[in-house]
Amino acid sequence: MNTLTVEHPMIPKPYRVQSLRQETLDTFTVELSSINGTSELPFNPGQFNMLYMVGIGEIPISISGNPDEPRTLVHTTRSVGTVTKAMRKLRRGDVIGVRGPFGTNWPVDLVQGSDVVFVAGGIGLAPLRPAMYRVLSHREKFGKVVLLYGTRSPADILYRKELEHWRARFDLEVYVTVDRALRPWRGNVGVVTNLISKSPFDPMSAVAMVCGPEVMMRFTVLELQKRGLVNSSIYLSMERNMKCGIGLCGHCQFGPEFVCRDGPVFSYDRVKDLLAKWEI
Amino acid sequence: MENLEPILTQHPFLQGLDQKDFDLLVGCAMNVRFDADAMMCREGEEATQFFIIRSGRVTIELHVPGKGIVQIQTLSEGDILGWSWLFAPYRWRFDARATELTRAIALDGRCLRTKCEADRDLGYKLLKRFSEILEQRLEAMRLQLLDLYSTT
Amino acid sequence: MDRIEHSVIDSLLQALQSRGYVTIGPTARNGAIVCDEIHSASDLPIGITDEQSPATYRLKSGNNHLSFGYVLSPVSWKRFLVPPVLTLFKAVKTSDGFRITNETSAPDTPPQPRKLAFIGVRPCDLQALTLLDKVFLGDRYTDPYYKAQREQLFLIVVNCTKAGGTCFCGSMGTGPTAKAGYDIALTEMDRKEGAFFLIDSGSEKGAEVMRELDRRKAAPEEILAADEASVRTRASMGRTLETDHLKEILADNPEHPRWDVVAGRCLTCANCTMVCPTCFCSTVEDVTDLTGKNVERVRKWDSCFTMDFSYIHGGSVRATPKSRYRQWVTHKLSSWVDQYGDFGCVGCGRCITWCPVGIDITEEACAIRENHQTVLPHP
Numbered sequence: 001m002n003t004l005t006v007e008h009p010m011i012p013k014p015y016r017v018q019s020l021r022q023e024t025l026d027t028f029t030v031e032l033s034s035i036n037g038t039s040e041l042p043f044n045p046g047q048f049n050m051l052y053m054v055g056i057g058e059i060p061i062s063i064s065g066n067p068d069e070p071r072t073l074v075h076t077t078r079s080v081g082t083v084t085k086a087m088r089k090l091r092r093g094d095v096i097g098v099r100g101p102f103g104t105n106w107p108v109d110l111v112q113g114s115d116v117v118f119v120a121g122g123i124g125l126a127p128l129r130p131a132m133y134r135v136l137s138h139r140e141k142f143g144k145v146v147l148l149y150g151t152r153s154p155a156d157i158l159y160r161k162e163l164e165h166w167r168a169r170f171d172l173e174v175y176v177t178v179d180r181a182l183r184p185w186r187g188n189v190g191v192v193t194n195l196i197s198k199s200p201f202d203p204m205s206a207v208a209m210v211c212g213p214e215v216m217m218r219f220t221v222l223e224l225q226k227r228g229l230v231n232s233s234i235y236l237s238m239e240r241n242m243k244c245g246i247g248l249c250g251h252c253q254f255g256p257e258f259v260c261r262d263g264p265v266f267s268y269d270r271v272k273d274l275l276a277k278w279e280i
Numbered sequence: 281m282e283n284l285e286p287i288l289t290q291h292p293f294l295q296g297l298d299q300k301d302f303d304l305l306v307g308c309a310m311n312v313r314f315d316a317d318a319m320m321c322r323e324g325e326e327a328t329q330f331f332i333i334r335s336g337r338v339t340i341e342l343h344v345p346g347k348g349i350v351q352i353q354t355l356s357e358g359d360i361l362g363w364s365w366l367f368a369p370y371r372w373r374f375d376a377r378a379t380e381l382t383r384a385i386a387l388d389g390r391c392l393r394t395k396c397e398a399d400r401d402l403g404y405k406l407l408k409r410f411s412e413i414l415e416q417r418l419e420a421m422r423l424q425l426l427d428l429y430s431t432t
Numbered sequence: 433m434d435r436i437e438h439s440v441i442d443s444l445l446q447a448l449q450s451r452g453y454v455t456i457g458p459t460a461r462n463g464a465i466v467c468d469e470i471h472s473a474s475d476l477p478i479g480i481t482d483e484q485s486p487a488t489y490r491l492k493s494g495n496n497h498l499s500f501g502y503v504l505s506p507v508s509w510k511r512f513l514v515p516p517v518l519t520l521f522k523a524v525k526t527s528d529g530f531r532i533t534n535e536t537s538a539p540d541t542p543p544q545p546r547k548l549a550f551i552g553v554r555p556c557d558l559q560a561l562t563l564l565d566k567v568f569l570g571d572r573y574t575d576p577y578y579k580a581q582r583e584q585l586f587l588i589v590v591n592c593t594k595a596g597g598t599c600f601c602g603s604m605g606t607g608p609t610a611k612a613g614y615d616i617a618l619t620e621m622d623r624k625e626g627a628f629f630l631i632d633s634g635s636e637k638g639a640e641v642m643r644e645l646d647r648r649k650a651a652p653e654e655i656l657a658a659d660e661a662s663v664r665t666r667a668s669m670g671r672t673l674e675t676d677h678l679k680e681i682l683a684d685n686p687e688h689p690r691w692d693v694v695a696g697r698c699l700t701c702a703n704c705t706m707v708c709p710t711c712f713c714s715t716v717e718d719v720t721d722l723t724g725k726n727v728e729r730v731r732k733w734d735s736c737f738t739m740d741f742s743y744i745h746g747g748s749v750r751a752t753p754k755s756r757y758r759q760w761v762t763h764k765l766s767s768w769v770d771q772y773g774d775f776g777c778v779g780c781g782r783c784i785t786w787c788p789v790g791i792d793i794t795e796e797a798c799a800i801r802e803n804h805q806t807v808l809p810h811p
Contacts, residue, residue, distance in 0.1 A: 121429060152427070152428075152430065177354075179428075182347065189339065189352065189353050191420045191423040191424055194420055212428070215423070215428055216428050219423060
């Protein structure tokens with residue numbers, strides 16, 4: 001009996017595909033459940049799993065489902081690499097491997113009483129969504145809640161129905177902007193950083209959670225600082241190459257940080273010097 | 281007619297100007313409203329004014345043959361529209377359209393240019409404010425150019 | 433401290449073998465000292481020495497009968513704890529997905545840790561194992577293969593009485609004499625009347641083996657001679673690495689012009705990372721058979737010198753050779769301290785010997801230190 005390898009943290013657990021839904025032209029959402037359908041995989045908003053396609057490979061993908069419904073693992077990703085392209089062809093009932101959850105989380109539980117500003121760029125909305133769910137399910141514990149979301153074009157808007165639903169709420173401000181649009185679009189056009197100066201939050205109390213491409217996050221931080229947010233109230237989610245998820249493979253190093261273990265969610269304070277350096 | 285002075289003095293864009301500056305500006309200002317889909321300016325036309333948007337939503341756009349109307353940026357309450365009036369040959373470079381009912385204060389460009397030439401202090405203060413708008417728009421445009429969310 | 437004669441090494445090997453250990457030690461093969469299974473003392477590289485300098489390594493027949501007359505093998509011991517290729521699991525594709533198949537004890541299941549006795553671990557390499565322990569036996573995540581293998585090691589250190597051409601363990605405080613962490617420590621003493629070993633135990637396990645050996649108490653002058661050899665060895669090291677504030681200096685100067693200079697020489701061949709006794713990075717790959725049905729998931733050594741290493745969608749984070757060399761050096765001499773509380777470099781000098789263009793980490797660190805832009809606290 002080879003118990004050693006069976007317990008190896010690099011061995012994935014099988015999960016069954018419940019559904020696969022195309023979100024936009026190049027993104028899709030896959031919902032997974034344990035093989036028996038009832039086991040729970042509790043996670044904190046901001047964490048990620050390593051998803052394994054047998055014979056193809058394994059990649060880190062943030063969890064984008066509701067942390068209060070841990071029976072279903074929800075992952076939204078872009079089909080851009082070998083693994084995600086294969087993943088897009090999954091059907092209901094197929095089995096894939098899951099390891100996780102790994103990494104740090106958005107500080108949702110620490111910021112009760114504060115205004116919360118979510119700033120998402122592109123697919124960066126996916127890792128923020130569990131934090132949105134968590135905040136909305138305890139809505140009374142937070143001040144103003146604002147979601148600023150920028151994406152490439154109207155066709156690239158993720159979770160469109162949910163965003164429309166959220167926009168209709170009286171206790172939530174949702175602003176969406178696109179980088180480019182043709183005429184029928186009647187919403188905002190321009191980069192997401194344009195939304196920050198006018199957005200209704202109290203910079204003295206607000207905590208910002210930012211996720212998107214690194215450049216977008218750097219410029220978002222500048223705008224948040226202009227509004228008066230201090231560095232320790234700004235949180236970012238970083239992306240790096242990851243092979244193990246448990247701080248052993250070395251790939252995700254970002255200066256002294258292992259993004260898989262010390263991140264992906266970092267206080268801006270902690271990574272600001274690293275972000276300013278090239279190719280770290 | 282509504283006195284525009286309180287609106288002007290409270291606008292962040294004009295914060296820090298002197299009373300005499302406001303006296304001058306009020307003389308060049310006019311209250312305007314545009315229904316949804318009304319054009320506020322058209323590419324190539326003479327740029328005679330700029331707008332301080334009080335409410336509504338405005339799209340800066342351009343018609344591209346074969347593509348239709350490409351929207352470049354949207355503006356809303358508090359934003360400034362237009363700097364073509366400042367620079368020769370004083371012609372609008374882009375179209376701007378109100379996409380919903382939009383209220384604004386229009387400031388007469390020719391009138392302001394004359395006043396700025398005569399009062400360089402005012403000219404400096406206004407140029408400084410427009411430079412900041414230009415800087416913000418340029419930064420935003422550079423980010424747009426990077427096409428950050430592109431898959432390729 | 434005791435003394436054993438040269439001939440007792442065979443008894444030592446037998447004592448270990450009788451306890452079920454596979455004895456791994458240095459042996460000369462293909463023009464290099466490699467670490468592999470040895471059965472008797474005659475497998476040791478008797479009378480062979482090595483010449484090492486930047487980008488140069490060659491064996492020579494020495495004019496002595498020392499078993500450990502060479503300084504350092506290009507092969508470090510990490511390969512036994514972190515195999516270059518390790519099968520993590522095997523799986524078969526099924527109609528709906530996959531099934532992991534290595535719950536059996538079939539011969540093709542992934543390799544298993546076994547009782548290994550390392551003969552001839554140099555003090556620098558002993559420190560390398562301590563550093564790897566911190567990586568793989570962390571409080572949050574542990575590598576079970578490493579852990580199981582580590583628990584089954586018997587470590588015999590051989591202290592250094594001669595500095596190699598690229599050594600700088602004196603600067604890193606790791607040698608030439610081991611202080612702790614071994615089961616048995618040997619010092620090979622060269623005497624006209626014949627070589628002998630001073631022997632000491634560092635653990636109960638070691639003491640128990642030692643008691644079986646034919647030995648006598650070491651004479652005070654013999655102990656003194658060993659101490660002198662250690663001092664001499666330290667003094668004769670050709671290179672030094674100034675470690676004072678090195679962590680801060682390297683972290684604060686990512687745009688130092690020296691990085692560009694060294695990048696002009698670096699071939700990003702990854703040799704340094706392969707021979708480094710502490711480099712631990714790995715990648716994981718799926719290997720399938722021709723049917724595509726049988727899958728083996730393997731972990732392989734990887735190197736931060738490759739473009740793939742930092743690839744995220746859209747490109748590599750470290751696209752330039754400059755950034756990749758800088759990553760390696762700053763990890764060894766700066767961020768490793770943040771991560772594990774110690775330098776990731778033990779001063780073995782392998783990276784200098786095996787760099788095809790002879791880049792010298794001590795020289796590069798020294799060059800960054802000159803004209804650095806770090807504000808250091810006053811002493």
